[in-house]
Amino acid sequence: MGSGFAGKVVFITGAAGRAGSATAEAFAVERASLGLIDGDARALAAVADHLRLQGVRVETVIADPSDLTSCKAAIGTLLDIFDRVDVVIAAREGASIRAPSAADRPLT
16 A cells, blocks of 8 residues: 555655665655756666666756755756656755755745
8 A cells, every 4th residue: 555655746865875765766666756866977877777667757867965056956957847846855865954044045
């Protein structure tokens, strides 16, 4: 029994790392469409190819997951492709969470 993610659009930053690729795999099993973001083009392509073999729609954008501006641009690109997003996951290993500042702006 699925968890209701079939047909949903999920963006994952740090998608080529262990946590990100495992997260992408879990959503692929649920039949979600995936927008994957990572700075390691070769590793990201390997993850995407593996997921596409499972019949999942996967789009990728190369961007530095540790850089907020880079991630915003990557998410904007994926929004142009998918026209929407239902879930965004920051899965970069070693990432830290910080409170938003006045310099942060909405994605749109």
